[in-house]
Amino acid sequence: QMQLVESGGGLVQAGGSLRLSCAASGRTFSNYRMGWFRQAPGKEREFIAVIARSGGDTYYADFVKGRFTISRDNPKNMVYLQMNSLKPEDTAIYYCGAASLYGLGSRASSYDYWGQGTQVTVSS
Numbered sequence: 374q375m376q377l378v379e380s381g382g383g384l385v386q387a388g389g390s391l392r393l394s395c396a397a398s399g400r401t402f403s404n405y406r407m408g409w410f411r412q413a414p415g416k417e418r419e420f421i422a423v424i425a426r427s428g429g430d431t432y433y434a435d436f437v438k439g440r441f442t443i444s445r446d447n448p449k450n451m452v453y454l455q456m457n458s459l460k461p462e463d464t465a466i467y468y469c470g471a472a473s474l475y476g477l478g479s480r481a482s483s484y485d486y487w488g489q490g491t492q493v494t495v496s497s
Contacts, residue, residue, distance in 0.1 A: 375400040375486040377469050382491030385459055389495070393454040395469035395488055403427070406472050407445055407452040410481055411465035411493075418468070420479040424452065432477040459495045466490040 381393040395407070408423040422433045422443040431443055440459075445452040452469055470484035478484075 375405070375471050377471060377486055377488035379467065379469055379488040379491040382467060382493045384494045384496065387459060387461055387495055387497050389459050390455070390457045391459065391493060393456065393467055393469075393491060393493075395452045395454075397450045397452070397471065400471075400486075402450040403447045404473060405485075406474070406477065407443075408470045408472065408479070408484060409441075409443060409452075409454045409467060410470060411463075411467045412490075413465040416465075418481045419465075420481065421467075422454065423477045423479060425477060426475075430477060432479065434479070456493075459493075461495045461497045463493060463495050465493060467493050 376398045378396045409421040410418045412418045424431045424443045424445050428445045440457050442455040468490045469488050471486040472484045
């Protein structure tokens with residue numbers, strides 16, 4: 374089992390920034406691609422970004438390109454999501470996920486492990 378713990382969420386005004394962190398344990402972190410997803414009330418879990426095992430490749434959903442940046446620190450077993458220019462529609466619970474498959478998958482079903490999520494609220 375891999376344990377994932379997100380942190381860094383909170384309340385921020387529109388236009389502000391937050392940096393989410395996800396700490397992994399229990400498995401060899403560098404064997405997993407890591408993704409960030411979010412889920413708003415009444416909506417399905419939505420892909421945001423994914424980073425390859427080595428950190429050398431990333432892929433983003435169109436709606437966050439230029440605003441969000443995913444990164445990872447393999448020696449520290451951490452993955453991050455830097456979020457800038459936040460909008461009220463970014464309000465959701467944000468989750469990190471770990472997948473043992475190769476590639477840069479964006480489907481939630483392809484992820485093996487999930488954290489408990491961290492709430493991000495953007496006020497207008």
